[in-house]
Amino acid sequence: MKKNLNLNCFKVIIEKIADGIYMFNKSKLLKITSLSVLGFCFGLGLAWSLILTKSKISQSNGVGGFETAKGPEFTENLEPLIDAVESDTAIDNSLITYQTYRVKSGDMIGFIADEFNVTQDTLISVNNIRQTRLIQVGQYLKIPSMPGIIYTVKKDGETPATIAEKYEVNAEKCALVNSIQTDTSLTAGASLFVPDAELDWVTRQEINGDLFHKPLHQRYWLSSYYGWRNSPFDASKRTFHGGIDMAAPSGTPIYAALDGRVIATGTNTVYGNYVIIQHHSGYKTLYGHMSKITCKQGNFVYTNTIIGKVGSTGMSTGPHLHFTVYKNNKSMNPLLLLN
Numbered sequence: 001m002k003k004n005l006n007l008n009c010f011k012v013i014i015e016k017i018a019d020g021i022y023m024f025n026k027s028k029l030l031k032i033t034s035l036s037v038l039g040f041c042f043g044l045g046l047a048w049s050l051i052l053t054k055s056k057i058s059q060s061n062g063v064g065g066f067e068t069a070k071g072p073e074f075t076e077n078l079e080p081l082i083d084a085v086e087s088d089t090a091i092d093n094s095l096i097t098y099q100t101y102r103v104k105s106g107d108m109i110g111f112i113a114d115e116f117n118v119t120q121d122t123l124i125s126v127n128n129i130r131q132t133r134l135i136q137v138g139q140y141l142k143i144p145s146m147p148g149i150i151y152t153v154k155k156d157g158e159t160p161a162t163i164a165e166k167y168e169v170n171a172e173k174c175a176l177v178n179s180i181q182t183d184t185s186l187t188a189g190a191s192l193f194v195p196d197a198e199l200d201w202v203t204r205q206e207i208n209g210d211l212f213h214k215p216l217h218q219r220y221w222l223s224s225y226y227g228w229r230n231s232p233f234d235a236s237k238r239t240f241h242g243g244i245d246m247a248a249p250s251g252t253p254i255y256a257a258l259d260g261r262v263i264a265t266g267t268n269t270v271y272g273n274y275v276i277i278q279h280h281s282g283y284k285t286l287y288g289h290m291s292k293i294t295c296k297q298g299n300f301v302y303t304n305t306i307i308g309k310v311g312s313t314g315m316s317t318g319p320h321l322h323f324t325v326y327k328n329n330k331s332m333n334p335l336l337l338l339n
Contacts, residue, residue, distance in 0.1 A: 096177050096193055097145045105137050118147045121199040124207055125149035131336050133209050148177075148195040153186045160184060160192070167197035202281045210339040212257040213303045215287060215323055216246050216310070223247040223320055226333040232317055242331040243286065243324030250291055250319040252310040256301040257285050257323070257338075265293050271322060272313025277301060284329075288322035289313050 101112065109132045113120045124132065126149075127141050135141075151163055161182045164171035175182040178192045186192070198204075205211040224232075224245035231237040260279035267273050271288030275295060278284050291311025301307055312319045325334045 096148075096195070099143050099145075101141045101143050103135055103137055103139045103141065107135070107137075108132075109135065112141065112143075116143045118144065119198065120208075121149055121197075121204065122147045124204075125199060126193075129207060131209065132207055133336065144193070146177075146195050148193050149197045149199060150191055151194045151197070153188050153190045153192075155188050156185070158186050160186075163192070163194060167194055169194060169196045206337060209336050211283075212285070212325065212334065212337045212339070213255070214338050215255050215257045215285075216248055216252060216321060217255060218248065218252050220246045220248040220252070220321075223318075226331075226335065233315065243288075243322050244334050245320045245322055247318065247320040248310045250309070250311055252319075252321075253306045254287055254290065254308045254310060254321055256303055256305050256307055257325075258283065259302050260285075260300070262295050262297050262299045262301060262307070265295065265297050268314065270315050272316060273308065273311065274314075275307050277307070282328040284326040286322070286324040286326070288324075289316045289320060291319070 101116070103112075109120050109123055109129070113123055120132075122144060123129065123141060126144055128150075129135065148169075149167075151167075153163075159182065160175040160178065160180060161171040164174045164182075171182045173195050174192070175184070177195050180192075199207075202211065222244060224241055226241060226244055228238055229241050231239045256277055258277075258279045260277040260283075262275060263278045263284075264276040265274070271286070273290040273293050274286060274288040275290070275293060276284060276286050287308060289311055290308040290313065292309040293307070294309070295301060295305070295307040310319050310321050323334055325332045325337055
């Protein structure tokens with residue numbers, strides 16, 4: 001009985017506390033609501049006051065009338081401005097500038113050209129590169145702001161117009177880049193930048209080392225390189241070797257390294273059985289120590305034409321092909337020209 005009484009008392013106390021909390025929260029909610037309404041009214045009054053003040057200021061300082069959403073009508077004439085912009089742009093794009101680039105490990109001419117939005121021909125010509133395979137890490141290259149090549153005037157009287165015609169490029173742009181007129185007469189030896197021009201394919205192939213095919217299509221090994229060496233017949237003497245020696249089994253087929261016409265075949269004490277082929281652009285090739293010659297003077301041969309067989313005729317220590325490349329009757333290192 002006593003226990004139930006205590007529970008009833010406890011329930012009454014809890015109910016009283018709950019009623020108190022409810023009344024407190026109710027009064028607090030009313031207070032917050034009242035303050036919010038008062039704040040809104042105050043803000044509204046302040047805004048209205050500012051509007052009236054601005055209206056009075058406008059009336060005292062000037063007014064307008066008859067304004068419409070359409071706005072005023074006028075004739076739009078942008079032609080002079082457009083002409084000026086186009087003219088300035090043309091001049092900016094035509095004036096050539098240069099920057100310097102230092103070659104890093106792994107760089108190739110093609111990658112550098114792509115990075116600066118010019119052509120390989122541009123970098124080759126502007127920097128007078130004779131062999132792209134020989135560019136060095138740390139070497140500095142001049143990079144022009146547009147693609148093109150450096151042209152050296154061949155004879156007096158050439159003009160930007162005639163040079164542009166030769167390379168099939170714009171004569172006006174060529175003249176503008178070089179700050180001269182299209183009909184300016186140039187003297188032999190003068191140089192100018194020809195925008196958008198390209199090297200002829202022979203020059204490009206030569207510089208990239210892709211002009212000639214290997215005359216031996218089967219396996220071989222280089223038994224002697226181009227340049228000075230100890231004589232294979234007298235070790236006490238140094239002699240200049242004008243080609244490369246490609247050692248291979250006797251009877252291995254020899255092919256023309258480039259299309260051309262056979263201008264000589266014969267035998268002598270040094271080269272044994274030999275063939276000489278005339279190519280374009282002042283190039284000739286010599287093939288020596290053949291065991292057999294399979295072409296005749298006057299024949300036009302191609303890179304898939306067999307002109308002879310490897311042997312050991314003439315001054316030779318074993319079966320091999322002696323291969324020489326001449327440019328305007330001067331020997332060149334074949335390894336820089338073979339693809």
